[in-house]
Amino acid sequence: MPTPSLPAPSLPAVAEALDQTLSPECRVPGSKLYTLAKLDAVKAALKQKRPVRVLSIGSSSAGLGASSSYPVKLETALETALPNVQFEVESRALPGEVASGAGERLRTIVAEVEPDLVVWQVGTNDALARVDLDTFSEALDESVKWVMSHDIDIVLIDPVFTASLAEDDYYTRMVRAVQEVARREAVPLVHRYAAMRYLSTRSSDEAHMLGRHFRLNDLGLRCMAEHATRAITLSLLQSDPAATGTAGGRAATSESRDPGKPQTGAPTGN
Amino acid sequence: MREPNAIDFWRGVALVTIFINHIPGNFFERYTFSQYGISDAAELFVFLAGWSIGLATRGRDGKPEPRLTTVLRLLSRTVEVYRAQITIMALALAMIAGCALYLDNPLILEWHNAGGFFADPIQTMVGIVVLTHQLGFFNILPLYVVLIAIAPIVVLLGRVSRPLLLAGSFSLYGASLVFEWNFPSWPGEGDWFFNPLCWQLLLVLGFVSNEVSRESSRLRAWARRLIPLGCALVILGAVLAVLELRPDPMLAPEPRLVFTFDKTYLSPGRLIHFCGMVLAFQAVYGLIAPHVGPLARFLSGLGRNSLAVFSMGSLLSLAAQFVRFQTGGGIIVDVSVVGFGLFALGFTAWFVEWRSRKPRAPRTPPDGGVASAASPRA
Numbered sequence: 001m002p003t004p005s006l007p008a009p010s011l012p013a014v015a016e017a018l019d020q021t022l023s024p025e026c027r028v029p030g031s032k033l034y035t036l037a038k039l040d041a042v043k044a045a046l047k048q049k050r051p052v053r054v055l056s057i058g059s060s061s062a063g064l065g066a067s068s069s070y071p072v073k074l075e076t077a078l079e080t081a082l083p084n085v086q087f088e089v090e091s092r093a094l095p096g097e098v099a100s101g102a103g104e105r106l107r108t109i110v111a112e113v114e115p116d117l118v119v120w121q122v123g124t125n126d127a128l129a130r131v132d133l134d135t136f137s138e139a140l141d142e143s144v145k146w147v148m149s150h151d152i153d154i155v156l157i158d159p160v161f162t163a164s165l166a167e168d169d170y171y172t173r174m175v176r177a178v179q180e181v182a183r184r185e186a187v188p189l190v191h192r193y194a195a196m197r198y199l200s201t202r203s204s205d206e207a208h209m210l211g212r213h214f215r216l217n218d219l220g221l222r223c224m225a226e227h228a229t230r231a232i233t234l235s236l237l238q239s240d241p242a243a244t245g246t247a248g249g250r251a252a253t254s255e256s257r258d259p260g261k262p263q264t265g266a267p268t269g270n
Numbered sequence: 271m272r273e274p275n276a277i278d279f280w281r282g283v284a285l286v287t288i289f290i291n292h293i294p295g296n297f298f299e300r301y302t303f304s305q306y307g308i309s310d311a312a313e314l315f316v317f318l319a320g321w322s323i324g325l326a327t328r329g330r331d332g333k334p335e336p337r338l339t340t341v342l343r344l345l346s347r348t349v350e351v352y353r354a355q356i357t358i359m360a361l362a363l364a365m366i367a368g369c370a371l372y373l374d375n376p377l378i379l380e381w382h383n384a385g386g387f388f389a390d391p392i393q394t395m396v397g398i399v400v401l402t403h404q405l406g407f408f409n410i411l412p413l414y415v416v417l418i419a420i421a422p423i424v425v426l427l428g429r430v431s432r433p434l435l436l437a438g439s440f441s442l443y444g445a446s447l448v449f450e451w452n453f454p455s456w457p458g459e460g461d462w463f464f465n466p467l468c469w470q471l472l473l474v475l476g477f478v479s480n481e482v483s484r485e486s487s488r489l490r491a492w493a494r495r496l497i498p499l500g501c502a503l504v505i506l507g508a509v510l511a512v513l514e515l516r517p518d519p520m521l522a523p524e525p526r527l528v529f530t531f532d533k534t535y536l537s538p539g540r541l542i543h544f545c546g547m548v549l550a551f552q553a554v555y556g557l558i559a560p561h562v563g564p565l566a567r568f569l570s571g572l573g574r575n576s577l578a579v580f581s582m583g584s585l586l587s588l589a590a591q592f593v594r595f596q597t598g599g600g601i602i603v604d605v606s607v608v609g610f611g612l613f614a615l616g617f618t619a620w621f622v623e624w625r626s627r628k629p630r631a632p633r634t635p636p637d638g639g640v641a642s643a644a645s646p647r648a
């Protein structure tokens with residue numbers, strides 16, 4: 001069962017306060033960080049007191065000079081957040097675009113790994129290929145449905161924020177498409193875009209040899225494991241009361257806000 | 271230089287298809303044959319590689335060349351392919367990094383598995399050299415390196431006993447499917463995108479098909495008789511592809527990979543469909559070649575220089591992806607990048623042949639005087 005170490009999620013009251021459980025450089029208000037939803041398969045694994053198998057899909061990079069890769073960080077962060085639980089994180093790169101066949105590959109990987117939870121960082125390859133967004137949404141939705149149909153939980157992570165694409169309409173719509181699918185299928189979503197956008201507004205004395213955008217990217221990658229972990233642990237805690245009560249409370253958001261807008265607070269990325 | 275022929279022609283078709291399919295999202299993608307079947311151009315490419323190994327290891331009179339010559343020839347080819355892979359990987363990574371810097375856009379660093387290199391160059395550099403770190407779309411040549419490296423075994427064993435060769439190849443294929451054997455990726459987790467333990471079968475089938483069709487007119491006649499079966503398989507494949515009907519890997523019985531349409535392991539479904547394609551299209555070149563002279567010459571030219579064309583194609587399709595990304599794509603951009611790419615592929619083929627003609631000409635004995643007229647001086 002989920003665990004003692006986390007403070008109860010105090011949702012609405014401190015909506016805009018920074019999430020203090022995160023490392024200082026990764027702190028973002030909860031509303032910009034996640035949308036929560038039920039994670040039944042992970043819960044089942046916890047109940048059976050067996051290790052939780054996590055499949056991490058997407059880029060596995062960790063930022064320049066990071067001491068460990070994202071999957072390792074994810075495992076560490078999950079085990080720190082839930083100290084009584086053992087997590088086994090497998091990671092796979094997913095070549096190709098969701099809009100043209102990567103979903104097929106995902107199925108093969110999922111069948112091979114047989115995880116309890118898939119953490120899918122989605123959209124980068126599709127954005128780079130500028131695939132048709134409707135095709136993308138449809139294919140993503142289908143893949144998410146497929147994973148869920150096999151009683152496997154899934155958490156989506158939307159694409160990175162980078163200032164050079166802040167004004168790119170296509171890219172923003174791509175981020176929105178991921179949010180839309182997460183909402184429709186009631187799966188937890190890590191708002192990587194909004195979180196990084198928020199982080200980009202905060203000044204920092206940390207420099208990066210390749211410039212500001214690369215520093216942010218680095219930071220975003222370093223924080224992603226923590227951010228994903230937060231969304232997962234809170235989703236586990238949050239759906240607890242709802243599990244016995246109404247099932248209608250799926251996809252409760254950490255704060256009621258328009259999912260169509262990737263971000264509400266900071267005006268621009270600069 | 272070889273005249274246009276069916277093998278080079280189809281290899282050219284495979285190269286053009288791979289080039290177009292490696293620019294995901296582009297307009298022409300939906301018009302390549304890969305969209306209308308279970309197998310795709312990769313199968314064709316590997317099968318034809320096996321076929322040409324059969325041709326290359328025999329003299330003009332059809333007699334097998336000496337064993338040592340075969341081993342050295344294939345070893346030298348392995349070195350060439352390996353060198354090509356290392357070169358295009360270096361260029362691709364530099365293109366990705368350069369593009370990210372120029373556009374001030376770190377997203378590009380995450381392009382299809384490149385992020386691993388930029389995050390962890392120390393381990394990944396080793397992985398690139400030992401072929402266990404592969405970028406998306408740059409994963410065919412590592413397979414090819416392994417296949418050409420084992421090709422001497424295929425050829426020499428094939429000369430001793432073809433049934434033995436086939437039995438060995440099928441056994442390895444079957445065992446890899448059942449036990450899910452594959453070459454590992456490193457430093458990233460996972461396995462090779464093209465599993466050499468499975469794909470070797472296609473190379474062997476290509477090799478044996480060439481050998482057999484050369485010797486036995488009865489088998490050739492049988493292959494002709496099976497054209498309708500091939501057509502039926504092609505139609506079935508098209509229907510399944512268009513309706514997106516495929517087995518769910520979670521529901522497939524064990525051994526799972528036997529029943530799914532998995533590209534990595536060249537699942538039987540893909541293999542059968544590909545054999546159907548070979549049967550269905552075996553006579554097509556002979557029928558169309560007289561009517562499409564320039565096209566046949568163009569595609570055969572690409573096919574004759576497949577390694578150079580493939581390498582250039584990989585880099586051009588990467589460049590095309592960046593152009594599409596930065597401009598936002600659209601039909602005009604797609605026509606331009608694909609059109610330019612095809613021209614550049616044709617130029618590559620021509621250039622390679624021009625380069626290899628130049629120095630060789632003086633070395634030909636005087637009776638080759640007409641051929642060497644283009645470069646008369648020593």
